[in-house]
Amino acid sequence: MHFYDDWARRIVSGQFTDHLAFYGLPGYAYLLAALYKLAGYGPFVPALLQALLDAATAVLIYKISVAIFSGTGMRCAQIAGLVAAGGWAVFVPAQTYAAILMPTAWLVFIFWLILWRIIRQKNAPGRCEALILGLLVGLTATAIATILFLIPLLISAIVLKPAISNHSQFRTRISALVLLFLGAAAGTSPCWVHNCLVAQDRVFLSAHSGINFWIGNNPSANGYPRFPPGLRAGQAAMLQDSIDAAESAAGHSLKRGEVSRYWSAKARAYIERHPAAWLRLLAVKLRTVWSAFQYDDLSIITILREQKVTFPGIYFGLVATLALPMMLLLWNTAPLSRWITAAIVLHLLALLPVFTTERYRLPIVPGLLVFAAFGLITFFNNVVAGKFNSVISYGALLAVSTLFVSWPQSDPSLWALDAYNSGWQALESGDLTLAEKKLQLARAYVPTNPETNFALGNLRLAEGNSAAASAFYLATLQLDNHHRGALNNLGVMALDCGKFDAAENWLRHAEDVDPGNAKIHFLLAKTLLAKDEHELAREEIEIAIRLQPNQIEFQQLKQKIEN
Template sequence: MTKNNATDRISHYFPYIVGGTAIVIRFFYLWSFWTNHPFSQKLISDARIFDDWALRIASGDWLGTTEVFILPPLYPYLMAVVYAVFGHAPKLIIGLQAAAGCASAILVYRLGARHFGAYAGLFAGLLFASYGPQLFYEGMLLGTSGAVFLSLIGLTLISGNNKTHWHLGLAGLVFGLATLMRPNILSAIPFLLFGAWWAYHKATPVKRSIRLGGYFLGGLILPLLLCGLRNGLVADDWVLMTAHGGINFYMGNHPDAPGWFSAPPGVDAQITPDGAQGNLEGPRRVAENAIGRSLKASEVSSFWFNKGLAFWIDDPIGAIAVTLRKVRLFASGYEVPLNYNFYYQRKFSALLRFPIAELWILFPLSIVGLIIAARQCDRHAILYLWLIGYAAGVLAFHVSSRYRMPAIPILMIFAGLGIWTLISRVQSQKWKNLCISAAALIILWTGYRIELNAQLAQNNWTMDPFNLGTAYLWANENEPARLYLEEAEKYGQGDAVLYYNLGLAYARTKKMEAAKNAYQQALSQDPDMVRAYVNLGNILFFEEKFHEAINNYREALKRDPNTHNARANMGWAYWSLGKIDEARNAWRQVLQTAPDHPSAKAGIARTR
């Protein structure tokens, strides 16, 4: 048997090795997740939004409210199909995502083997199968792993040999669906079309190339047109996909933009029972206040997009500096958090701490692979262009680990090539080349590790326990809320909202002295937090410290004269002090603008 025949025989088992490894890892990860992980007990942030949305759809609200889609809609609709058949079954959704993750690992192997050989594909598939953030996102009700899966299907279809119109049409459809999970994918489409044309333009007549491109674009546009048609007919706002593109563009394009998700000034970043404040409800309020009228979702998006564009026009040097900051984040080994912090999650699972499949190790291997593959750039153009096009779509907005994920499988493929190249140089005893590659890797690993340590020193460890505590707080589960919020406070990164929520949790668990301290801490960080003045005044009222309570109500009313609860409660404080006229005046002022306010009505009734 020749060496090539032996290699072919062994490589026949590689997809099974990759798939089997992915299955085993996911089995143990989900077992530990469902038995040990707090995020399996409480949905927070985007996961809660998607779950609530899917439940509404499954209950019959298939067209949704009279609003434009506020987030990418495909994922909640897929969830709704499962819920409609099996009931509210989030664990089934997670199981399906894990199965798609296993299939994704095999697709990574297939793509890697197609471009660089079976062994490079094997290493790429194994790296992807054990990559911690992929495992974590598969365990959350988020569309991230679905976008990765669809992207890999599309890349497999478009990069195959002997493409027919069916291959290209299906590839376009898959990328169109993927765009409705991760809109940044749309930016990669022109690059993919160019790459496909470049790879086959010499062997394919021009008319056939145009026809194949038409099939691809037809498949791509179909789901986008359906989404836009729904927005136009239901919401009377002809938006092709979603309504949050403008605010996300502004978040990544203003003078103080850090490069990651950061709510603009005047906008609360958290998700509350009233909605996602950071990129949905808050931006609408700010835009409408600035323009002075109610706005459609597309108008809100345009308002923020124009503000971001103005930054580029007014300060191009500053805009370039912000973009370079985003490039650094995208190409770093740091998993940039967005509502979920991967580094906090690792404390709950040993599999998430698996040291090999970490980006600070994988990126240098990918760089080696990218350099080696560049010798046959024409053959691998699709992979390069996908990375460039998709990265451009992320860098235009802001960077996060979730948004970067569809680029990771291709980086894994180049990392697999890097690993196999090193092994091949050992086997062929090319010591000089091996030493050069090893030295380059050591330098890159050192640089990436230093960069990662610097990022981890600034890592927002408060984020996840804060989100967990807040989710329990809104569910009126106050004891676990207090415990998680106290954990968040221990990291020493708390802001006014954390201390306000901690004050709520303390008050609900009858720890009034601690609640007062928390509200005072919130006010020391944000002296204009009206609700903290009101709640602090309420505690002082029940402690019969009526003068102090009145002072806090006054501070609230200075900042917002329409805080009716503060004025009504101030009336009761005056009443308790025997100042009947002052109490009556306070309640009458409330009823002038809120005639049905129950506390003020009850107070006026007392004075008759």
């Protein structure tokens, strides 16, 4: 997506660091930058690599299925593996995230590559393999930190599986554990070395962990990334707002690590003051992870499906429903399946401190497909063989699983998300008819959402209906009187109409909300120049130039004011 693409382009242009701690995991951005440098700018090569990784994940799913279920008969295990791999090929979220510039496909492949290495070997990982696996986990964590939760699984493999060496097994295991941690430390070193030595800030991977912790643990949290008041939607905008809010509360500029600690402290304070509410929130999060409801905060799954970029296929709800019964039934009969169950549980534990989105739970889907496919094959075989006790047991667990996974979401704002994001995307691409349809649907779900009203105002403005646009912007301000976009647009509209006093009023309000926005100071300078207030206009344009010195239009306006 734009966040990583923009970051990679800055790196290619020579801006390797801003000398501040990373505020967003950097691994994927630097990988993209390397690909752009080698193959030229464009999404084709990264997307091709991700498609190949997605195909390789299907191969791993097949191999894991065969390794786990070969004891039940090789033919049955192979059929289950083919069904599971085929399920991954038509799993719509997997198709989506393999096609866009995000690190999800890389994480899923490496996650299951590590699981395959654990499952296929009877012996514990040796010293060399422990070092390599630790390095792989560490490097991947620079792009998606949740993979660090696989370290307990690797520790278990080293400790519980028989060692290869017959001599001094204790020393062999200890050395393998040490090398595992050394590999993880080396893999993550690009982050912590940069943060500690270059930025002089005590941050391990990225300082945005604090705001994620707050989004997942605050009075309005619901298990999904619902942004609290004061934080805009969109990755880059939300991160900047979180910095501005922390610095505003502190009354001075902060290091990125201090910003992270500010938000973490707010989250911990909420947990300490409301322990019962927080425990209920954890239960809600656990349900949202397994829910058939698709919460894609980018709505890219729906957008690509509607544009026929991805093929029709299956979704999380079906896979989870079929998998949960077999996770229980196979615990004793297929001991190797416990490694998959443990990996799924560890990944869920990684999500509980924050929140769930479709891409966050995608890494567990290959394991669920392994269980779901074998369950279907076993069910069919039991029906054919007349083993009706097993059929009834599976059917009863499947009924419970169906009820649990399909439990409905009653919050209308959750249902409005896809419609809003699809509408905004259509508006950005100039498809005003589709934008009207989607944004009106989102507003029907939640008429009091300020962002939806703001988007409809932008739509009316694009249609040339200034009066209707103004009405929607005013409605936005009634719902959120600090909405910078609405204030800014009302100011621009007033300026274009020659209503300079009204324009200054709106832009002054926008300036109060976002004093570090160079564009607002530029617009204020234009307004004040139109009012012949040259000295005030000069002050505003100098602020704008100080904030963004390379903007040519700012320099041109300054010359106009001085002349």
